[in-house]
Amino acid sequence: MKATEPSQAGRRGPYAKSADRRRTIVTAAHAVFAARGYRSGSLQEVADRVGMSQTSLLHYFPTKRELLLAVLTWRDSISGDGAVLPDPEESLVDAVIRQARFNEDIPGVIELYTVLCAESVTDDHPGRQFFIDRFARLRISYAEAFMRMAQEGRLRPGVDPQRAAASLIALWDGIQTQWLFAPDSIDMAGSLRDYLRLIILPE
């Protein structure tokens, strides 16, 4: 709130405007990378959406790679980091279902994630490390949640928390992909609910 935070202080010099500009660029890039992927999405198309020249865009993000990383981190910053591990008021099952339902309203975000994640498995992709870290972090978060449940005797006997964590994430990603191809045939929340009810015992 102090003067040292120009981005939060109204229209103060060039900083606030610059931060605004960066945000609109990231939003436009989000749409372009979702529709075309990183390699085939062009800076020109991003610039067109923002209404500036391609060279002006490079004033804010000096390379295409930096723009991608800005899009990825921004995506996580607005929708959590992907881990749905909430306040103790809500059960894990409810939180996952709620997030899955919410995701149905933001197909563009799902598409970006699906497209960039798969593209990142290829060599030399600038998003590769981002997704490696993300998956590792997510697996640990869910595994910890499942281990706490196991200690309380709420996990079905025989279920391995580590494998279950990887499986939950895999199921979620995979069902999102199928949903993008056939939204009317796929019940994302239903599949996730079914799985969690299978591995978690009723209280």
Add this chain to the structure above:
Amino acid sequence: MKATEPSQAGRRGPYAKSADRRRTIVTAAHAVFAARGYRSGSLQEVADRVGMSQTSLLHYFPTKRELLLAVLTWRDSISGDGAVLPDPEESLVDAVIRQARFNEDIPGVIELYTVLCAESVTDDHPGRQFFIDRFARLRISYAEAFMRMAQEGRLRPGVDPQRAAASLIALWDGIQTQWLFAPDSIDMAGSLRDYLRLIILPE
């Protein structure tokens, strides 16, 4: 075996050689599309791998799009169409685990599938219909298998065959993606086995 099947009759005229040439091109394109995706994979790189010029390549596949479709159908023709629904000798669980283990030895094929599948969710992608059809066919196959099990009382009560079919495919695709990023941390066969054992009752 007759003269009407030139591709099977040794070196008979230009046909056999042409079919051979097409096969090597498809193999090379497989590698290029797996490493770079369809849009960013170039015909030049495919041509380089085969050892011919880019224009000569277009003699066999007049457009890049046709080459992609040849790669996709060829991929399914050698590894089944993806549905692991086997002879009655083997259980579904065993067949899935066996295929998952086999897949660990062909990361290039998994990578191609993962990259092209996600790229195909974007608009105007020539592979889009292929994957829509593939998922629909797979869901029906597995749903039928689960319904037969349900009739025999071998499916856990409450498990919906349709959703379980979509979930199994989703889990499989998702765990393959995580495995590509971190092969040492992910037990593909283990996750699939765990899931099938959850929904299928022991005999």
Add this chain to the structure above:
DNA sequence: GTCTATAACTGGATAGAC
């Protein structure tokens, strides 16, 4: 900060010689 101009490539596809 924003632009034009341009460098330096690479893309898929066509024409036509051989």
Add this chain to the structure above:
DNA sequence: GTCTATCCAGTTATAGAC
């Protein structure tokens, strides 16, 4: 069948005027 030559549209990135 295979090539060279070519077309033309596209790419990221830089230089430098304003």
